[in-house]
Amino acid sequence: MTKGDWRLGIDIGGTFTDFAAFDQRRGKLHIHKQLTTPGDPSESVLSGIPVLLGEAGIGIAEIDSIVHGTTLVANALIERKGARTTMLVTAGFADILDIALERRYDMYDLRARYPAPLVPRRLRIEVGERIGADGRVTVPLDPDALASAVARLVADEDIEAVAVCFLNSPVNPAHEAAAVERLGEACPDLTVTSSADVIPFLREHERWSTTVMNAFVQPMFSRYVARLEAGLGDLGFVGSLAITTSSGGCLDPQTARRYPIRVLESGPAAGALMASLIGRRTESENLLAFDMGGTTAKGALIRGGRPLKRYDIEVARIHDFKPGSGLSVKTPVVDLIEIGAGGGSLAGVDARGLIRVGPQSAGADPGPACYARGGGTPTLTDANLALGYLDPESFLGGGMPLDRAAAQAALTREFGNAFEMQAATAAWGIHETVNEQVVRAFRNHAAERGFDYRGATMVAFGGAGPLHALRVARKLRIGKVVFAVGAGVMSAIGLLASPQAFELLQSDWVDLDALDAASFDRRFASLVQRAAAPLDNAHKGARNGFAVRRAIDMRYSGQGYEIEVVLPDGGGADLLPRLPGLFDECYARVFARPFSKRPIEIVNWKVEVSVPAPPGVADYRPVVRRRAGKRIGARPAWLPEDEDFVETPIYDRYALETGDEITGPALIEERESTIVLGRDDSAVVAASGDLIATPAAVEAMT
Numbered sequence: 166m167t168k169g170d171w172r173l174g175i176d177i178g179g180t181f182t183d184f185a186a187f188d189q190r191r192g193k194l195h196i197h198k199q200l201t202t203p204g205d206p207s208e209s210v211l212s213g214i215p216v217l218l219g220e221a222g223i224g225i226a227e228i229d230s231i232v233h234g235t236t237l238v239a240n241a242l243i244e245r246k247g248a249r250t251t252m253l254v255t256a257g258f259a260d261i262l263d264i265a266l267e268r269r270y271d272m273y274d275l276r277a278r279y280p281a282p283l284v285p286r287r288l289r290i291e292v293g294e295r296i297g298a299d300g301r302v303t304v305p306l307d308p309d310a311l312a313s314a315v316a317r318l319v320a321d322e323d324i325e326a327v328a329v330c331f332l333n334s335p336v337n338p339a340h341e342a343a344a345v346e347r348l349g350e351a352c353p354d355l356t357v358t359s360s361a362d363v364i365p366f367l368r369e370h371e372r373w374s375t376t377v378m379n380a381f382v383q384p385m386f387s388r389y390v391a392r393l394e395a396g397l398g399d400l401g402f403v404g405s406l407a408i409t410t411s412s413g414g415c416l417d418p419q420t421a422r423r424y425p426i427r428v429l430e431s432g433p434a435a436g437a438l439m440a441s442l443i444g445r446r447t448e449s450e451n452l453l454a455f456d457m458g459g460t461t462a463k464g465a466l467i468r469g470g471r472p473l474k475r476y477d478i479e480v481a482r483i484h485d486f487k488p489g490s491g492l493s494v495k496t497p498v499v500d501l502i503e504i505g506a507g508g509g510s511l512a513g514v515d516a517r518g519l520i521r522v523g524p525q526s527a528g529a530d531p532g533p534a535c536y537a538r539g540g541g542t543p544t545l546t547d548a549n550l551a552l553g554y555l556d557p558e559s560f561l562g563g564g565m566p567l568d569r570a571a572a573q574a575a576l577t578r579e580f581g582n583a584f585e586m587q588a589a590t591a592a593w594g595i596h597e598t599v600n601e602q603v604v605r606a607f608r609n610h611a612a613e614r615g616f617d618y619r620g621a622t623m624v625a626f627g628g629a630g631p632l633h634a635l636r637v638a639r640k641l642r643i644g645k646v647v648f649a650v651g652a653g654v655m656s657a658i659g660l661l662a663s664p665q666a667f668e669l670l671q672s673d674w675v676d677l678d679a680l681d682a683a684s685f686d687r688r689f690a691s692l693v694q695r696a697a698a699p700l701d702n703a704h705k706g707a708r709n710g711f712a713v714r715r716a717i718d719m720r721y722s723g724q725g726y727e728i729e730v731v732l733p734d735g736g737g738a739d740l741l742p743r744l745p746g747l748f749d750e751c752y753a754r755v756f757a758r759p760f761s762k763r764p765i766e767i768v769n770w771k772v773e774v775s776v777p778a779p780p781g782v783a784d785y786r787p788v789v790r791r792r793a794g795k796r797i798g799a800r801p802a803w804l805p806e807d808e809d810f811v812e813t814p815i816y817d818r819y820a821l822e823t824g825d826e827i828t829g830p831a832l833i834e835e836r837e838s839t840i841v842l843g844r845d846d847s848a849v850v851a852a853s854g855d856l857i858a859t860p861a862a863v864e865a866m867t
Contacts, residue, residue: 166815168187169245170188170190170227170229171186171187171188171189171190171228171229172186172187172189172224172228172229172230172231172232172661172779173185173186173187173214173217173228173230173231173232174186174187174231174232174233174234174435174657174658174659174660174661175205175210175213175214175231175232175233175234175238175657175660176233176234176235176432176435176654176656176657176660177201177209177210177234177235177236177432178201178237178432178458178459178460178509178526178656179201179238179240179458179459179460179461179507179509179526179528179529180200180201180457180458180459180460180508180509180528180532181198181200181201181303181459181529181628182198182199182200182201182206182209182210182213182525183196183197183198183642183654183656183837184196184198184213184214184217184654184657185197185651185654185655185657185658185660185661186217186218186223186228187658187661187781187782187785188220189779189780189781191257191786192781192784192785192786193218193785193786193788194651194658194785194786194787194788195217195221195787195788196217196651196653196654196657196658196787196836196837197216197217197220197654198561198628198653198654198836198837199212199213199215199561199564200329200529200530200532200565201528201529202529203528203529203530204528205392206235206237206389207389207392207393207396210233210393210396210776211393211396211397211399211400212484214397214400215400217750221788222459222650222794224401225400225402226294226401226403227400227404227405229404229405230404230405230406230407231397231402231404231405231406231407232407232409232415232661232663233406233408233409233660233661234408234409234431234432234434234435234656234657234660235408235428235432236430236431236432236460237385237386237389237428238382238386238425238426238428238429239354239429239430239480239759240266241381241382241385241386242283242378242381242382242429242480242481242492243480243481245283245450246385247283247326247381247382247384247385248325248326248381248383248384248385249288249322249323249325249326249358249379249392250283250284250288250324250325250326250327250328250371250377250380250381251288251290251315251318251319251324251326251327251328251687252288252289252290252327252328252330252377252380253285253289253290253311253315253328253329253330253331253344254289254290254291254292254328254330254331254373255291255292255294255295255330255331255332256292256293256294256295257291258290258291258332258369258496259286259289259291260286261369261370261373261534262282262284262289262370262373262374262377263286264370265279265283265370265374265493266370266493268489268841269489270487270488270489270490271484271487275488277484278483278484278490279483279490280481280482280483280490280491280492282374283377283378283381283406283492284328284377284381288318288322288324290311290314290315290318291363292306292311292314292331292344293306293307293310294306294307294331294340295332296331296332296333296334296336296337296339296340297333298333300333300336300337301337302337302339302340304342304400306340306343308343308344308346308347309347311344311348312347312348312350312351312352314350315327315351315352315355315804316351316352319352319355325355325356325384326355326356326357326358326380326381326383326384326417327348327355327356327358327380328358328359328360328373328376328377328379328380328381329341329344329345329348329357329358329359329360329376330360330369330372330373330377331344331360332369333367334359334360334361334365334374335361335365335366335367335372335671335672335673336367336672338359338361338362338365339358341361341362342359342361344357344359345357345359354724355535356380356383356384356387357380357581358376358377358380358383359376359741360372360373360376360381361376363376363379363424363669364376364495364496364670365670365672366495366670366672366769367672367674367745367768368458369538370493371477371493371494371495372495374492374493374494374495375426375493375494375495375496375504377424378426378492378494379424379426380507382425382426382437383422383423383425386421386422386425387422387425388426388665390408390418390421390422393406394406394418397430405417406418407663407665408421408428408431409432409435409660409663410427410431410434410435410497410666411427411429411430411431411433411434411478411496411498411499411775412427412434412474412497412498412499412666412668413434413435413437413438413472413499413663413666413668414663414664414665414668414773414775415660415663415664415665415668416665416667416681416699416840417664417665417699419490419844420667420699420746426494426496427496427497428495429478429480429496429498430478430498430499430501430503432467432656432660433456433463433499433501433503433656433662434472434498434499434501435461435471435656435657435659435660435662436454436456436463436465436626436627436655436656436659437454437456437465437467437499437501437659437660437661438472438499438657438659438662438663439626439649439655439658439782440452440454440465440467440472440473440624440626440655440659441454441470441472442466442529442659442662442782442783442861443624443647443649443783443855444467444470444622444624444647444783445470445783446783446853446855447647447806447851447853447855447857449470449621449622449623449645449647450467450468450470451467451468451616451620451621451622452466452467452609452622452623452624453465453466453467453607453618453622453623453624453641453643454466454467454472454490454623454626454636455603455607455623455624455625455626455630455637456626456627456628456630456655456656457506457616457624457627457630457632457633458507458508458627458628458630459507459508459509459526459528459529459546459628459629460504460505460507460508460509460526460528460627461503461504461505461506461526462503462504462506462507462599462602462603462606462627462629462630463501463502463503463504464501464502464504464603464606464607464610465499465500465501465502466500466610466611466616466618468524468616470503472499472500473499473500473616474497474498474499475497475498475499475500475612476495476496476670476771477493477494477495477496477498478494478496478498478499478501479491479492479493479494479634480492480494482603484627485786486628489650495670497668497670497773498591500614502606502607502610504523504524504602504603504606505523505524505525505526505528506523506524506545506599506602506603507523507545507629508533508545508546508549508628508629509526509527509529509532509533509544509545509546510522510523510524510525510526510527510544510545510599511523511525511526511542511543511544511654512542512543512544512548512579512595513525513542513543513579514579514580518643520580520591520594520595520598521598522545522595522598522599522602523599526544527542527544528749530690532782533545533546533547533568533569533572534547534568534571534572534574535547535550535557535568535571535572535575536565536567536568537567537568537571540575541575541578542575543575543576543578543580543591543595545580545595545596545599545629546567546572546629547571547572547575547592548572548576548591548593548595548596549592549596549629549632550567550569550572551569551572551573551576551588551589551592552589552592552593552596552802552803553800553801553802553803553810553813554632554802554803554839554841555567555839556800556815556831556834556839558832559834561836561837562790562836562837571648572588573588575815576588576591576592576595577591579591580594583726583848587727588805589810590692593803593805596633596636597631597636597805598671600633600636600637600640601640602786603633603637604637604640604641604697607641608641609633614742615754617639617757618641618643619642619643619644621643621645622645622646622647623638623641623645623646623647624644624646624647624649624840625646625647625648625652626648626649626652626653626655626656626788627652627653627655627656627838628653628837628838629838630652630838631648631652631838631839631840631841632838632839632840632841632860633841634646634648634840634845635841635842635843635858635860636838636841638841638860639843639860639861643825643860644859644860645857645858645859646858646859646860647855647856647858648789648833648840648848648855648856648858649854649855649856649858650818650819650835650854650855651785651787651835651836651837651840652793652835652838652840653835653836653837654837658782658785660778661779661782662778662782662783663778664775664776664778664779665700665775665776666700666773666774666775666776667696667697667698667700667759667773667774667775668696668771668772668773668774669692669695669696669771669772669773670769670770670771671688671692671769671770671771672768672769673688673767673768673769673770673771674766674767674768675767676722676764676766676767677719677741677744677745677764677765677766677767678765678766679763680737680741680767681737681741682737682738682741683737683738684737685736685737685740685741686736686737687770687784688770689715689770692770692771692772693713693772693774693800696772696773696774697774698732700774700775700776702724705738708851710776710777711774711775711776712774712775712776712777713772713773714731714772714773714775715731715732715771715772715775716729716730716732716771716772717729717730717732717744717769717770717771718730718768718769718770719744719748719751719765719766719767719768720765720766720768721752721760721763721764721765721766722763722764722765722766723763725767727768727769728745728748728751728752728755729771730747730748730751732747734820745761745765746764748765750759750856786854787819789819789835789836790819791817791819791820792817792819792820794820795816795820795821795822795825796814796815796816796819797815797816797817797834798814798815799812799813799814799815799866800812800813800815800832801813801833802830802841804830804843804844805843806843806844809829813830813831813832814830814831814832815831815833815834816831816832816833816834817834817835818833818835818840818856819835821833821850821856822850823851823854824849824850825849825850826847826848826849826850827842827847827848827849828842828845828846829842829843829844829845829846829847829848829861830843830844830846832844833848833856840856840858842858843860843861844861845861845862846858846859846860847859848863
């Protein structure tokens with residue numbers, strides 16, 4: 166074995182931390198799953214690596230690279246556990262964070278609440294400077310006065326981070342750059358972030374909100390990465406570490422520390438990336454990726470083999486996950502819908518007397534009641550255990566036995582008094598409530614993006630995803646569901662397929678008619694140069710193998726918002742005459758008909774620079790211990806059609822071979838997850854090793 170054969174993917178979730186070690190030369194994959202340590206997530210990473218390596222029989226020196234995904238940034242924003250932050254803002258614009266976009270997420274809710282800005286009004290410093298929309302300085306900046314004001318606030322308020330947010334900085338970042346330089350001299354212990362560096366986007370609210378969030382989490386994330394690097398060094402790791410971003414690429418630790426806001430949805434993005442690879446090997450280009458873990462469920466749409474991406478997302482929504490009720494983030498992300506429904510989601514009775522599940526979660530500590538770690542409120546995992554879908558003795562391969570009696574007691578305690586129902590009836594109500602929540606969210610998400618999932622394939626993964634996938638697929642009228650081996654740790658496997666990449670958006674408003682080929686090419690050349698810079702450290706400046714994807718945001722003159730147009734290869738001389746037609750096609754796809762005679766504007770310029778993805782990950786072969794035979798027993802499991810428990814056969818996922826067919830009801834177990842086949846659902850093992858399932862006919866649904 167030579168150094169460079171093994172790569173390790175580590176995904177930290179709210180409940181579990183997943184590990185996947187891949188031998189690139191032989192295609193072998195070793196996987197592991199254990200509880201996350203909420204107080205310091207690096208502890209679960211550093212304690213889990215020796216366990217996985219011991220099971221694989223390899224040493225840490227044989228790991229060439231580690232790719233890491235984490236929900237740490239998202240959790241810090243949701244829980245508001247970041248640094249004490251101040252904001253430097255152009256005089257007269259300090260209230261932009263409060264004014265926001267002046268939109269009501271519920272027109273008829275007169276008591277609608279909004280998340281409070283991360284920087285309270287009294288910690289915002291108005292700065293007497295001004296740059297016009299044309300980039301000319303109209304009010305000069307006084308860096309010394311600025312530094313004095315910040316120093317006083319640092320002394321009085323124990324400030325750790327500063328967000329520098331000046332008007333029109335995307336057009337001319339000189340004042341922000343001068344402020345960052347002066348603060349670095351005057352207050353070297355401060356973390357300073359400038360909006361023109363984080364996201365040079367013209368609209369102030371989105372740019373400043375994103376910059377404030379980046380500053381808010383930067384000290385915490387930097388300390389976390391430092392602990393992780395030190396701990397890996399203590400284990401003897403000498404390879405490279407990369408952090409996966411929300412858009413499915415990965416960055417070196419230095420760049421990730423600079424832009425932690427780009428790591429907001431790193432684990433879920435890797436899962437969507439892996440789903441696209443599974444789609445290719447099963448000849449399915451249009452996919453719905455369904456990921457349900459211990460804390461949340463996520464859905465991503467994949468069209469033409471590529472996950473849909475966007476440059477805006479909301480975090481910390483406070484009202485039923487409604488758009489507009491969260492904090493606005495402008496950063497490249499895989500287009501995900503996230504629902505507060507996972508294995509650890511707490512179940513109870515709402516004010517209407519109906520079953521409620523989530524969004525609060527028991528997490529890893531104390532966890533569901535069946536974990537026997539002090540949790541007393543029933544969760545989705547308790548419900549699935551009470552329904553017979555989970556084996557209490559083989560959870561995580563037997564490494565974490567579950568207490569079925571504790572789960573049933575928690576269900577009876579919560580729902581017996583309210584509904585006078587048995588534990589099994591309450592458990593099925595919880596299971597179906599979650600299914601409906603997922604279905605409703607996926608329907609809305611797909612409809613908003615013009616995606617007809619009925620002709621698509623679902624790829625289901627995560628520890629809880631396979632338990633719910635076929636029931637969800639029935640309700641969505643999806644006729645094909647794919648389960649890959651190792652579905653319970655699919656996001657960790659997806660990290661291994663994550664290419665190094667960096668995306669950049671630059672606002673530069675120009676009329677299409679006023680643009681010539683030379684200026685068109687010059688704008689993109691500058692963007693590519695800047696986007697490639699973060700990748701140079703890992704590749705020593707060798708850019709020959711870099712791939713470049715270009716796009717522009719366009720709109721008809723007078724419109725308020727724009728549509729992304731992905732550009733084909735070619736220079737300005739070839740592309741400029743084609744741009745009106747390309748825009749009209751994209752506009753018609755969204756709004757049914759274009760207005761071809763209207764003048765067109767370009768508002769934003771976008772590039773993505775990436776290196777080729779690591780090879781072979783899609784062809785992994787898990788190294789697992791098979792049990793005796795394909796059918797390994799039976800146990801009572803709840804069948805809604807019968808409204809009773811039915812003796813249900815159990816199959817070992819790892820013992821199934823190409824061509825094997827199974828008709829439900831059946832339970833197909835692997836170490837990290839269990840596939841539930843309902844009555845008349847069917848499944849066959851494909852040549853790729855994936856289990857291809859077909860839900861029962863819609864007419865047969867109850």
